[in-house]
Amino acid sequence: MRKSDGRPGALEADGGSSILDATVGADPVGSSGVTPEAGRAGAAEENRVTPAAPPADAGDPLGKQLVKRALFPRRAQPVQLGRFTVLKLLGQGGMGVVYACYDDQLDRKVAVKVLHGEVVREKETAQKRLLREAQAMARLSHPNIVAVHEVGQTDGMVYVAMEFVRGLSLDAWVHEPRPWKEILSVFLQAGRGLAAAHKAGLVHRDFKPQNAMIDDEGQVKVLDFGLARLSDGDLREEDLAGVPAGPEDAVPLLMRPLTRMGVILGTPAYMSPEQHLGALATAESDQFSFCVSLYQSLYGRLPFSTESFAAMRDDVVHGRVAPAPSGSPVPSRVFKALRRGMMAAPGDRFAAMTDLLAALERDPGVAYRRVAALAATAVVAGVAGIAATRGSVAAPQCPDARPELAGVWDDGRAAEVRAFVQAKAPARAGELLAAIEPVLARYAAAWVQLRNDACHAHVEGRQSTHVFDLRTSCLDQRRAALAATIDAFALADAANLDDLVQAVGGLPPLADCADVETLMASLPPHKDSLVRARVQMHRETLAQAEVHVHTAQTRLGLQLVESVLADEKATIYEPLLAEAYLRKGTLQARDGAPAAALRSFDEALWTAIGVGHATIAALTSSRRGLLLAYPLHRPEQARAELPLITALNRAVAGDVEIYGEFLNAVGVIHATGGEWARAHEKLREAVDLRERHGRLETPQGISTLYNLGNHLANTWHYEEAVPIFRRVIELSEKLSGPNHPERAMYEVLLAHALMNLGRPREALARMQELQTRVDRSENKLARRTALIGLARAELAVNDSGAALRHFLAAQATSAESLTNVTWSWIMHAAAAAGDVPTMEKARDQALAGIDADTDVHGTAYQDLLLRYGRALAALGRLREAMEPLERARSPLVGSESPMDVRQRGLLSLELGRLRGRLGEHEAAESELRAALADFEAVLPPRNLELADAILALGELARSQQRFDEAVQWLTRAESIYVATAEPDYAPLLRARAALVQPH
Template sequence: MPQPSDDPLDKALVKRALFPRRTTPVQIGRFQILSLVGRGGMGVVYAAYDDLLDRKVAVKVLLGEAVRDLALSRGRLMREAQAMARLQHPNIVTVHEVGQDDGQVFVAMEFVRGTTLDAWVREDRPWREIVATFVRAGRGLEAAHRAGLIHRDFKPANVMVSDDGAVKVLDFGLARAADDGAQVTVDLPRHVNQADSHLTPLTRTGVVLGTPAYMSPEAHRGEPSTAASDQFSFCVSLYQCLYEQPPFDTTSMATLLADLRRGKVAPPPAGTPVPARVFRALRRGLASAPEERFPSMAGLLAELEHDPGATRRRVAVLGLTAVVTATAAFFAAAREPAVQRCPDAQAELVGVWDATRAAAVRDALKAIGTPAAEDALAGVLPRIDRYAASWVEMRNEACVAHAEARQSAPLFDLRTACLDQRRAGLDALVVALTQVDAAGLGGAVQAAAALPPLSRCADVEALTADIPPPEDSHLRVAVQAHRETLARAQAREDAGQYALGEALVEDVLKDSSALAYEPLRAEALLHRGSLAMEAGRHVAAEAAFGEAMLAALGCGHAAVAAQSSSKLAYLRALP
């Protein structure tokens, strides 16, 4: 005889069959059910209509067997949902309400029109697009970890890519809420054989453990999941989507557990276009011991975003553009001497601050939904607009002054190098604003107010007083690229995103060839000390400031020496 269903919609339909005169639509709480969206290890998801607020929502109902103590679980779910609602991050699905109906716990969430990440990635995506999309999902994990939320079941099926390109992580905290940190052993359901598919969710009465192929070694051992466990699951997911194979042998549970114990990560397939640096980052995130992984999601995401080839490609493109422009100018001059020699620099801000970027910042701030975010929206965007307009005006003026022989080529190079660094800092600020959450809003607003002044890039006396760039052309290009990276690190520091800033600075300090130019080394060490000080690591900060001051004194970099000395004195004066 079939067992009665735990599905509340099934119960409602049975009631309707028994009492045909009922015309009330099937509802869960105040939500009118429209259709079944899907089923998972924790429950059933319906599309529903919220007539109170006139919007479509997704309602997830926890299955009866997914919770051991309904009253206890409801309290945990309430706490988790409240924390998630406060988070309001653009890369986490918004929770609207949590409640109980007919003995069932339900969560009403934002309805995302789109597809799951595992279905999205099957559409033959370029590896860069896959990594960029995962990084956005990782921002959601990072923000939740800062708020004390652990996912416990991160996998591509739990991430949605909306029709407009937004990336949203689903089910944050729900697995944890079902059994808050319980110590359990990993058992397959009774109806699943040990040799069956690794994709079957592992459950036992009252506990949802997740999907074995994505679970960390500590989760398999029944230990409480942590942010490092989520990082492991994230890396399994990204590895699988990039290389179209799992990182561990999933032929059976025995082979999977054996590989996890040994930390045996499968090498990438031959001929993959994915660079080795990405594999190295994933391999670290897949370390058996949590302490051997990245200290946080921020570190992993910074490593995935760092593309040393991007600078080389941009320099190559700029070089090619210069050659083409010079050639075209030569022939154009022969035909039409009055042709314009300085194109509008507005084009140089495409992808840095344009309509698309402004809309992304606007959406991110609106998603926070607090009065502070509204104030930020009213103040930050106009400020960036003014800064960008001033940048374009100054770039155009520098070009015209050089073309009319009112300023020398070396001075023009100094001015454009200064402006390029300002543009890099602006770009980093915009990225930070698109990733901001309620907790980091104050820092992001402060970073917008702290954008370095453009006036210095027009100050001939200040520019010429600086230490000149290296004479070697290749080294000069590398130093300029690293100075732009340090400008990005400064923007991250101003926004309170210290881990991301530190990752950028450490990338600069890894380039031993560029550090042969001692002023760059002094500048990077100063940034390292400043970030460590802001992060509260005063011992490390003091060491970095000391090194920066010695390096700056050795090469005559007076500005860095003065700043290092001042910050060092401040640290030593602290109680």
């Protein structure tokens, strides 16, 4: 969340690992076609359909009349299905018919599915099923899920146009003898498709080998989400009679019940116990069906009795899984994972589909290395004497760790990411991939190197088993974060691909996993080995949840955290409990729930302090303090807790990430409390720390640097802010590419600083270039930000007509309201352009944007009155302009707050100018001297607002023929303008013109 009201206050929290994105910026920123069933076929199938027999007069599910009347009327032109040209009938399933069609608009072949007509008793219900299938699939964009292109109706029939897939259904594919590893690999692809569906809030409810295809390139696609429904909330298969009356179109199809209570959906052989019992199907039900399908494909038989439906159902409901056939080459670890996935109680299965997939694909090389390392230690100790006489004994070689990233980051996953980005953002794909792929490749390579180093260090006796365990545990968590980041691409849309670019750049540092001193300082593990295993598994889950802080998928992250907190057997280890509450609070804060986040941070903080979990206590205290200071607007409490926050972070001062986040948080806390010098000191210290350790070119580092620049701009030190903003833009472009949406905000803030240094033409040139760059961007906020920045720059060069056009264009970019600050600038521009109706409308909009509960003498109201006075003055209504200015200044009299002093100076300056134009010279001089005194008290000596007051005094003195005094004032003003402004800056030219005029 970005906020801007032109005031120094809350700044951006520390990027990737912090709780907030709240910033206060400067003024310009307002703020395949498928069928349900298929027989086994030796030849390739297209979209997995059974080849259709010619229509018969009777008993044909297609029906002659349907074919003749709906699809093959007696005419010469090509047969159409909506806008698609029918090429041929591919086949049929239980509910639908699939046709190969040609899409002439996009020049591609598609598969179009339509309902059976005469065989469906309840045609309306069947149409809803088909629409629901299409909606479910259209919500998903994943390489392992068939893509839906279009849904429509024609001639009373519902159709769905889908990706045309040429290949085999998995049940046909496994009919041929294949190695178990190949079968597992193929099913893992299908599993990733189901996992993506679950993350999007969808449950398939009818997964089986017939509902997945492998195409000619070896890519697996999950099909037939016709039985899927949204899994959010406590949904049941409600009785249709119990549905409240009302317009049915008001209820999304995916949320509508389609069966009466207790009616079983799905194919019995693959159904979960809860489905057999008529209960709600969940993601755990899909997990069960997946395991049944994989078991059948690996072992050539179903895992439950096939003697009768009753016997099979009894086995399923009671969780009686048949043992693996003797002599099977499939490892026991695979069977154990499948058996767990087929447990009768959903809670006894894996917490998520991703956990099941991890268990199935996990390379046992880690355990092998540990055993090998222990054996190596014994060998080295036992044969030392032999080695002395026979030469050195070579230590066992560690297997290369790269296979441990199979399915996480390998050639296949890289290709999936490329395909996804190219499909979602074709115009920017090259730029985005250039920012993503090299970083992921380097991270994966570094991970493999560290994993190998850990093994060699242990095998060679340089590090103990305990250190080896700590290092591999850390690396496992980093691998989980890497996997979650890559998986997030499957759920992203074009708008949040940029979030993923930053998430990639903000992956947790791997160097921590080689820092033995820090690892050794961690808390001892639980004494129970089973608890230790569960804790490690959940720590990997929390690493995945942390990724979702940065991918705009906070709800998914919260679901992962809740799955950890629900495990009472693991959370008896209190360090894990503290870690989970820290992640929960972080996600809640990012999700806009600061009160809930504070409760979670409280749980994390006191638990961590109680068990001596230093890193979590330090991190939580920083994020909690930041939360208090800005979103909760309790800066006094935040400052009161600074001694505790500081003490907790001193214990981890050697950790660059944690201590850097602490320094950033303290800087923000001081800034919100008006302690600007301390804020500058801490933010500068945070930047220097990250730069010394090579951590500035990260999302967290850029955020900290941005906060420093923003603080300087908000406290009117524009000369210092400009080079910092330039560097923020440079680093951001290196990390995220030249067109990341945040680039617009950075550019506008730089332009704002330039305008305040007297460089409006440079600012205008930057804004014109920015507006051209983002003009076709899909990010509406970036477009609007650029338009507002452009309009401000045009106003600064006195092009009020263009400024007003661009302000109004910004308003039209989206339905979101403009801030009252932007409306006040529109009011100013309209007045300068002589457009009184627009000026008055903008004034009313600005007033409406001020919280009615806010003190009418607050900052937002004062700013509005200041700009309203300027707008009236621009219209020549000088006397009328004085009233709002005097009303705004009244509550500031006597205040010593730097913000109030500067604001009072601005109001006095405007009043002095007005009185001078009205010929009230004595009163004008008094106002201008008061403005100068206020400015000199709080502004830097080369600030142009100070020069403006001095110039006004010089011009007033000259108009009264006090020429010597005028020269002194004008010379002083000129010296300030010359130091920072462009040569043709209007006030500078005025000062020079006045100096050269004859006395």
